[in-house]
Amino acid sequence: MTVDVIIIGGGPSGCAAALGLNRLGYKVVLCDQAKFPRDKVCGEFISPAADPILKRLGVLNRIEALSPKRLKGVAISSYEGEEIVIDYPQLPGMDARPTSLSVPRYELDAIFVEQVKQVGVEVREQHKVTDFLFAEGRVTGVRGWDENKTSFTLKAPLVIDAGGRNALSLKKMDLKKESAENTKIAMAAHWQGAKIADDYCYMHISRPGYTGISSVGKDRSNLVLVVNRQSMHGEKPDTFYLDAVMQNCHRRKILQDAECIESVRAIESLAFSVKPVTCGGLLLVGDAMGFIDPFTGEGIYLSLRSSEIAVEVADKAFKKTDWSNEVLKDYEVRRKQEFDKKFLLSRIFQKLIYSRFFCDRVVRALQRKPELAETLVGVIGDLSPAQTAVSLKFLLRLMSA
Ligand SMILES: Cc1cc2nc3c(=O)[nH]c(=O)nc-3n(C[C@H](O)[C@H](O)[C@H](O)COP(=O)(O)OP(=O)(O)OC[C@H]3O[C@@H](n4cnc5c(N)ncnc54)[C@H](O)[C@@H]3O)c2cc1C
Numbered sequence: 001m002t003v004d005v006i007i008i009g010g011g012p013s014g015c016a017a018a019l020g021l022n023r024l025g026y027k028v029v030l031c032d033q034a035k036f037p038r039d040k041v042c043g044e045f046i047s048p049a050a051d052p053i054l055k056r057l058g059v060l061n062r063i064e065a066l067s068p069k070r071l072k073g074v075a076i077s078s079y080e081g082e083e084i085v086i087d088y089p090q091l092p093g094m095d096a097r098p099t100s101l102s103v104p105r106y107e108l109d110a111i112f113v114e115q116v117k118q119v120g121v122e123v124r125e126q127h128k129v130t131d132f133l134f135a136e137g138r139v140t141g142v143r144g145w146d147e148n149k150t151s152f153t154l155k156a157p158l159v160i161d162a163g164g165r166n167a168l169s170l171k172k173m174d175l176k177k178e179s180a181e182n183t184k185i186a187m188a189a190h191w192q193g194a195k196i197a198d199d200y201c202y203m204h205i206s207r208p209g210y211t212g213i214s215s216v217g218k219d220r221s222n223l224v225l226v227v228n229r230q231s232m233h234g235e236k237p238d239t240f241y242l243d244a245v246m247q248n249c250h251r252r253k254i255l256q257d258a259e260c261i262e263s264v265r266a267i268e269s270l271a272f273s274v275k276p277v278t279c280g281g282l283l284l285v286g287d288a289m290g291f292i293d294p295f296t297g298e299g300i301y302l303s304l305r306s307s308e309i310a311v312e313v314a315d316k317a318f319k320k321t322d323w324s325n326e327v328l329k330d331y332e333v334r335r336k337q338e339f340d341k342k343f344l345l346s347r348i349f350q351k352l353i354y355s356r357f358f359c360d361r362v363v364r365a366l367q368r369k370p371e372l373a374e375t376l377v378g379v380i381g382d383l384s385p386a387q388t389a390v391s392l393k394f395l396l397r398l399m400s401a
Pocket of ligand 1: 008009010011012013014031032033034040041042043044045046047127128129130162163164165166167168186187188224267285286287288294297298299300301303
């Protein structure tokens with residue numbers, strides 16, 4: 001079978017690419033090894049800047065129909081001491097302060113896949129792509145196995161790999177770069193009965209790591225813990241997670257009458273970057289293009305935006321009937337322009353939060369200068385460009401506070 005575009009992965013990035021290309025009239029097949037609905041370890045809150053993209057993709061109404069939680073901003077505590085609550089800023093042209101959706105991935109990703117099916121894209125669930133087809137040095141299709149272990153082959157001038165952090169391209173083309181210091185592990189579970197004071201994402205930074213807690217509706221909250229693997233001393237994630245979570249006084253207060261209602265799921269080697277693709281016929285979107293750390297919680301927004309850019313570049317390639325790396329590398333350039341500063345900010349946060357000295361001081365400075373706090377949360381929420389906070393001017397204002 002030959003189509004215009006094959007998409008590997010039906011997470012937010014794969015579905016966004018499928019919906020964008022379908023709207024432009026391209027024939028798309030999307031393969032995912034999973035059967036939906038499927039779950040995913042995630043903080044489950046989506047940057048407020050994603051709302052317009054979700055609307056463009058036609059999924060916002062479906063999400064709103066679930067009456068989801070909407071968060072007003074972020075609350076940060078530093079090493080059980082200083083605390084600050086920061087609302088997303090109301091920027092010029094906005095009617096009100098923006099909010100961020102907080103939706104279980106089990107529901108969100110199922111909505112995405114349903115929408116892709118509804119617009120007429122062929123979705124092949126339980127289809128695992130295991131290899132690429134090549135001709136004249138560029139990718140021209142994929143092969144894999146379906147749920148009956150029957151092999152399949154699909155051909156297309158363009159393949160979009162939206163396979164997430166373990167995407168096929170990363171393995172087959174050796175594109176993943178992981179630093180030796182990358183020993184972070186994330187553990188997540190849903191809770192019932194948590195006493196969450198208000199609609200914020202609560203980030204508690206303390207030893208052995210940090211947590212993000214937010215309500216995901218219907219008396220359910222999601223709690224993600226991120227620590228260095230070494231601090232686990234070989235303990236099992238379930239017992240370690242519950243112990244570590246209760247070590248923090250703010251979390252104990254929130255969770256005193258709460259119950260962890262599922263087994264803890266863990267993800268290792270959190271951060272990685274990705275070398276540029278060197279062959280034609282292939283684009284990487286979403287987590288497949290690299291992942292820093294969930295502290296600033298914007299992976300879904302970045303995934304959706306990367307797919308929007310990929311769709312524009314793919315459209316240009318089709319118009320030129322040229323899917324060579326020369327044409328497709330425009331995606332890499334645009335993606336870097338848009339995201340590099342954001343990735344830098346995320347790296348700065350990584351240094352900052354693991355030092356009590358700096359973390360306390362920054363939280364105190366933000367308490368004194370609420371306008372700086374709002375600027376920072378505006379950038380984290382992808383409402384303002386990253387250079388607003390990644391600048392000497394911002395740093396000097398922070399230091400003077
Ligand atoms: C601990 C943690 C907390 C996070 N918290 C947040 C948060 O609060 N907010 C936020 O915005 N982001 C958060 N993120 C990031 C977010 O989860 C990701 O950025 C997002 O899921 C990326 O979407 P994606 O579509 O690229 O990949 P995924 O959602 O991972 O989807 C990839 C899909 O590809 C399929 N697939 C993979 N390989 C193949 C193959 N070979 N053949 C067929 N199918 C395949 C998989 O089955 C999967 O369905 C967090 C991440 C982590 C690890």
